[in-house]
Amino acid sequence: MSNFLDITGCGIEFQTPKGSFRALRDVNLKIKKGEYISLIGHSGCGKSTVLNIVAGLLQATEGGAVLNGKEVNEPGPERAVVFQNHSLLPWLTAYQNVELAVKTVFKGKKSKAEMKEWIEHNLALVHMDHAMHKRPDEISGGMKQRVGIARALAMEPEVLLMDEPFGALDALTRAHLQDSLMEIQKDLNNTVIMITHDVDEAVLLSDRIVMMTNGPAATIGEILDIELERPRNRLELADDPRYNHYRSQVLQFLYEKQKKVEHISDVKSKKSDGKTKVA
Amino acid sequence: MSIALSNISWLEPVVKIAKGDDVSNNLQVIIKAIGVPMAGILVFLMLWHAAASNIETSLGNFPGPADVYEQSTGLIEEHFAEREKAEAFYERQEKRNEARMAKDPSYEPKIRPYTGKPTYFDQIATSLVTVLSGFILASLIAIPLGILTGLSPTLNSAFNPIIQIFKPVSPLAWLPLVTMVVSALYTSADPAVPKSFINSMITVMLCSLWPTLINTSVGVASISSDLQNVSKVLRLNFMTHVTKIVLPSSLPMIFTGLRLSLGVAWMVLIAAEMLAQNPGLGKFVWDEFQNGSSDSLGRIMVAVLTIGFIGFLLDRMMLSLQKAFSWDKSAEIR
Numbered sequence: 001m002s003n004f005l006d007i008t009g010c011g012i013e014f015q016t017p018k019g020s021f022r023a024l025r026d027v028n029l030k031i032k033k034g035e036y037i038s039l040i041g042h043s044g045c046g047k048s049t050v051l052n053i054v055a056g057l058l059q060a061t062e063g064g065a066v067l068n069g070k071e072v073n074e075p076g077p078e079r080a081v082v083f084q085n086h087s088l089l090p091w092l093t094a095y096q097n098v099e100l101a102v103k104t105v106f107k108g109k110k111s112k113a114e115m116k117e118w119i120e121h122n123l124a125l126v127h128m129d130h131a132m133h134k135r136p137d138e139i140s141g142g143m144k145q146r147v148g149i150a151r152a153l154a155m156e157p158e159v160l161l162m163d164e165p166f167g168a169l170d171a172l173t174r175a176h177l178q179d180s181l182m183e184i185q186k187d188l189n190n191t192v193i194m195i196t197h198d199v200d201e202a203v204l205l206s207d208r209i210v211m212m213t214n215g216p217a218a219t220i221g222e223i224l225d226i227e228l229e230r231p232r233n234r235l236e237l238a239d240d241p242r243y244n245h246y247r248s249q250v251l252q253f254l255y256e257k258q259k260k261v262e263h264i265s266d267v268k269s270k271k272s273d274g275k276t277k278v279a
Numbered sequence: 280m281s282i283a284l285s286n287i288s289w290l291e292p293v294v295k296i297a298k299g300d301d302v303s304n305n306l307q308v309i310i311k312a313i314g315v316p317m318a319g320i321l322v323f324l325m326l327w328h329a330a331a332s333n334i335e336t337s338l339g340n341f342p343g344p345a346d347v348y349e350q351s352t353g354l355i356e357e358h359f360a361e362r363e364k365a366e367a368f369y370e371r372q373e374k375r376n377e378a379r380m381a382k383d384p385s386y387e388p389k390i391r392p393y394t395g396k397p398t399y400f401d402q403i404a405t406s407l408v409t410v411l412s413g414f415i416l417a418s419l420i421a422i423p424l425g426i427l428t429g430l431s432p433t434l435n436s437a438f439n440p441i442i443q444i445f446k447p448v449s450p451l452a453w454l455p456l457v458t459m460v461v462s463a464l465y466t467s468a469d470p471a472v473p474k475s476f477i478n479s480m481i482t483v484m485l486c487s488l489w490p491t492l493i494n495t496s497v498g499v500a501s502i503s504s505d506l507q508n509v510s511k512v513l514r515l516n517f518m519t520h521v522t523k524i525v526l527p528s529s530l531p532m533i534f535t536g537l538r539l540s541l542g543v544a545w546m547v548l549i550a551a552e553m554l555a556q557n558p559g560l561g562k563f564v565w566d567e568f569q570n571g572s573s574d575s576l577g578r579i580m581v582a583v584l585t586i587g588f589i590g591f592l593l594d595r596m597m598l599s600l601q602k603a604f605s606w607d608k609s610a611e612i613r
Contacts, residue, residue, distance in 0.1 A: 089527070
């Protein structure tokens with residue numbers, strides 16, 4: 001299969017009052033259609049930056065991403081994003097949130113009835129059909145994230161970008177959503193790039209795990225192919241030696257090769273920065 | 280929509296007592312809810328009374344609570360007397376017209392409007408119409424402009440110095456300029472509304488523009504970056520972005536601005552009416568001051584209390600509107 005999404009020589013330098021800051025250098029990644037990629041690395045290693053460049057929310061200073069033969073210059077619904085903190089519009093119900101996306105993307109392509117059906121279909125995919133007329137403040141964090149995923153899926157994206165989609169959820173809800181996501185993936189077979197901090201999540205969901213070196217000037221350290229047949233079952237895999245091998249390889253990369261010593265000053269600046277997510 | 284009064288907390292214990300709940304506990308709640316504010320008012324009235332009897336002016340004693348009460352009933356009686364006169368006036372005309380019609384069928388009946396002086400309640404009504412027209416005009420300018428400056432940092436830097444300089448300007452400084460400009464531009468032979476009305480309205484507008492403008496701008500500028508990213512990913516066009524993302528998310532701040540603006544508008548109006556000689560509460564105060572009868576100070580004091588009370592009601596009205604339009608029902612709005 002040919003390359004579907006091509007990230008070549010990608011780097012980015014931010015201009016700050018203290019001078020320029022190089023966040024990424026020389027990121028090269030070729031992704032096939034239908035592949036599930038996880039980006040893993042320590043906080044501040046530029047995972048989100050890579051995702052935002054593919055999403056078009058950030059512009060690479062050198063190199064860039066090419067999707068389906070077209071260079072990525074701006075954000076668009078064909079590269080739908082699932083944000084870490086759901087980013088639902090709090091004044092709209094779950095249905096209306098998905099509706100806003102569907103109406104924008106399928107304007108003139110689907111009839112009103114088709115749109116309604118499509119919205120309901122996507123909410124049913126993430127098992128939110130029972131609460132689709134509730135507003136975000138009336139549903140739990142896991143449910144909000146489900147709606148966020150439904151909204152992204154409803155755009156029928158060529159590639160689905162997920163920025164720590166389950167990072168803000170408790171472990172049980174997270175496992176539940178991971179299972180849902182695998183189920184959906186089995187049917188839709190979307191191309192996915194997912195950022196995660198969770199080693200188990202990465203191994204369980206991905207076809208390939210892209211491990212990033214520490215910033216500044218972060219880049220791809222290693223890429224690990226996960227050759228576990230699907231459908232995957234978390235209980236069966238728990239005792240699978242291959243699973244544990246992959247797991248330990250990721251752990252080795254993160255905690256031996258890229259061992260990160262956080263200085264107190266770093267932590268402080270991160271807190272004041274507010275954007276950096278702490279695992 | 281009901282007007283949200285600040286203290287209806289005493290209703291709940293009343294209902295509880297009626298239901299046969301423990302009396303003494305609920306009575307304490309009622310006393311706290313009604314008794315304490317009442318005591319405050321009572322002490323204030325006593326101090327007012329004591330102070331008033333000691334202030335001697337050229338128009339007699341400063342009006343105490345009793346004088347003010349007397350003047351207020353006087354104003355109410357005057358209002359009804361004037362209304363009766365007006366009714367009698369129209370009745371006489373109708374009778375006369377009927378009589379003439381009976382004599383001469385080709386006669387076209389005429390009704391002349393009653394031209395008695397406006398009563399206190401007419402003045403209040405005029406003031407309300409003026410303040411609301413000025414306030415609505417100001418909002419129609421301030422909200423769209425605030426959205427634009429909030430969306431564009433460049434536009435904001437361009438407008439900010441102008442806003443900061445004009446914001447503290449007193450209505451009294453604007454009024455002469457407004458008067459001259461209005462008399463130069465508004466020159467229809469048969470004006471639909473009097474010039475003095477336009478003068479006060481524009482002055483109110485100029486002064487009440489700023490709180491809404493600033494708050495809208497800040498509200499729009501502080502939309503969460505996540506929601507902005509959603510809008511970018513969906514490639515929403517400008518109008519959809521404004522109506523679906525910007526407006527709902529900055530609505531709480533816009534309403535904060537509107538409430539402040541309406542408060543400013545009401546304050547400015549009284550000063551504007553005094554100087555522009557536009558009928559209304561301000562002119563009422565000014566006329567009474569010029570009149571200088573022994574009743575004048577008492578009547579002015581009635582106007583002072585009325586102005587305060589209406590200002591309070593206007594604020595409550597905005598609060599109710601804010602609650603009705605707010606999507607975040609859990610947020611405490613006061």
